[in-house]
Amino acid sequence: MSTDVAGGLVLGLVERLRRVGVPVSTGEGVDAARALEATGLADRERVRAALRATLVKRRDDLELFDRILDAHLALAREVAPPALDAAEPADTDAAATTLLEDLLEALRHNDAAALEALARLSVDLHGGVEERREASERAYLYRILRRIDLGALLQRALRTRLDEDTGLGRTLALNEAIRRSEDFRRLLAEEIRRRLGASSAERGAVAELLEPAAVDADILGASPEQLATMRRMLRPLVRRLAARVAQRRRRVRHGRLDVRRTVRASLSTGGVPVRPAFRRRHITRPELVVLCDVSGSMAEFAGFALALLHALSAEFTRVRCFAFVDGVDEVTDIVARAQAPLEPRHLLARADVVGRDGHSDYGRVLTRFVERFGDAVTQRTSVIVCGDARTNHRPAGVEVLAEIAHRARRLHWLNPEPSSDWDTTDSAISAYARHCDSVHEVRTLRQLEAAVVAML
Numbered sequence: 001m002s003t004d005v006a007g008g009l010v011l012g013l014v015e016r017l018r019r020v021g022v023p024v025s026t027g028e029g030v031d032a033a034r035a036l037e038a039t040g041l042a043d044r045e046r047v048r049a050a051l052r053a054t055l056v057k058r059r060d061d062l063e064l065f066d067r068i069l070d071a072h073l074a075l076a077r078e079v080a081p082p083a084l085d086a087a088e089p090a091d092t093d094a095a096a097t098t099l100l101e102d103l104l105e106a107l108r109h110n111d112a113a114a115l116e117a118l119a120r121l122s123v124d125l126h127g128g129v130e131e132r133r134e135a136s137e138r139a140y141l142y143r144i145l146r147r148i149d150l151g152a153l154l155q156r157a158l159r160t161r162l163d164e165d166t167g168l169g170r171t172l173a174l175n176e177a178i179r180r181s182e183d184f185r186r187l188l189a190e191e192i193r194r195r196l197g198a199s200s201a202e203r204g205a206v207a208e209l210l211e212p213a214a215v216d217a218d219i220l221g222a223s224p225e226q227l228a229t230m231r232r233m234l235r236p237l238v239r240r241l242a243a244r245v246a247q248r249r250r251r252v253r254h255g256r257l258d259v260r261r262t263v264r265a266s267l268s269t270g271g272v273p274v275r276p277a278f279r280r281r282h283i284t285r286p287e288l289v290v291l292c293d294v295s296g297s298m299a300e301f302a303g304f305a306l307a308l309l310h311a312l313s314a315e316f317t318r319v320r321c322f323a324f325v326d327g328v329d330e331v332t333d334i335v336a337r338a339q340a341p342l343e344p345r346h347l348l349a350r351a352d353v354v355g356r357d358g359h360s361d362y363g364r365v366l367t368r369f370v371e372r373f374g375d376a377v378t379q380r381t382s383v384i385v386c387g388d389a390r391t392n393h394r395p396a397g398v399e400v401l402a403e404i405a406h407r408a409r410r411l412h413w414l415n416p417e418p419s420s421d422w423d424t425t426d427s428a429i430s431a432y433a434r435h436c437d438s439v440h441e442v443r444t445l446r447q448l449e450a451a452v453v454a455m456l
Contacts, residue, residue, distance in 0.1 A: 119187035142221040155358035238311040288316040293387030295325040301416040305386045324365040327355030363397030382410040389429040396428040405435040413439045
């Protein structure tokens with residue numbers, strides 16, 4: 001086999017492996033191409049063995065490597081989902097309002113026929129599928145769910161029932177409403193898939209292998225399968241993060257060189273400073289307050305952020321967690337008892353986070369937080385706000401955030417939206433950023449981990 005053929009095959013494979021998080025160096029790629037020159041392509045298992053030996057360094061990557069290799073050999077060209085255009089289709093306010101009211105009634109009464117019809121109408125109004133056919137099904141679904149805010153509708157549908165019921169009746173009502181909302185999500189996905197004219201099941205399955213690994217998948221737009229994978233990955237992620245933080249603390253344990261003590265100690269070794277003396281640094285462990293937006297699609301991100309930050313509680317003298325939509329409540333005990341990332345419904349059902357209409361209201365939330373829990377923020381406290389900073393065109397409460405920043409030791413903001421979407425429509429992130437010590441884009445678990453390390 002020629003060098004060009006081997007090199008072309010290896011280049012494409014290396015690119016895809018790097019895309020899903022398998023580390024491959026340039027030298028290893030060269031070794032793989034040379035190995036293929038020796039083995040040829042006639043025997044598939046020999047090709048697999050040669051590429052495994054040259055490209056894979058970690059046992060944990062072997063299964064993923066085999067799947068990517070099979071996909072790479074099966075496809076004639078690279079399959080990669082293009083980015084969705086940031087522009088959203090225009091729609092009339094009247095039609096959108098009518099759609100939301102009809103959907104609310106259908107969710108309350110479990111009207112299957114109405115939900116199916118409303119799924120088609122939602123795609124018509126908010127999908128823009130006919131205008132752009134190159135975006136992925138998941139991207140269209142995220143756009144539609146963001147416009148209709150299914151989480152807020154679910155809260156409205158539940159409000160009356162939950163006020164009337166207690167105990168088992170309340171739990172059953174919550175589970176039934178969640179099932180209906182999941183059914184509607186499925187109907188939306190099916191309608192989008194039908195309009196896009198989905199390709200064959202085999203090609204779709206292969207293309208799925210080439211999407212970013214779960215650690216690099218967009219949390220807000222992740223599929224149910226990817227979210228399940230992320231939850232499984234969270235525990236090893238926490239262990240790795242804790243090890244990184246501990247290692248960094250060990251590096252900074254020693255302070256600046258103490259010249260006087262070093263010279264004095266060197267007298268016993270003939271003036272040679274064999275044992276340098278350092279001024280021991282006093283490492284403080286601050287308190288941590290986490291304030292998380294759990295409205296709509298933000299709820300999935302909040303579950304990961306709360307679980308990750310609370311798992312690092314050993315690095316702080318105290319950790320307090322708060323959740324909010326247009327009301328705010330403390331959820332420290334709920335997070336502490338959870339054995340895995342919290343499901344959004346747990347926070348919505350067990351905490352008083354919905355105050356009025358179930359839409360994010362940062363100004364009201366920040367004011368209520370200071371009134372109810374202002375004593376949680378002191379000069380020893382690091383405050384982390386997790387949210388998309390979308391105010392729904394309501395007062396942003398920037399002056400209240402400035403007050404919190406003045407009281408706190410540090411103030412950080414984690415935003416799971418792409419930075420290209422910041423300050424669009426109702427986003428007030430730049431106004432908030434003026435009072436923050438740092439603002440981080442945390443669309444993925446990898447970015448979330450890096451942000452936490454940078455803040456601690």
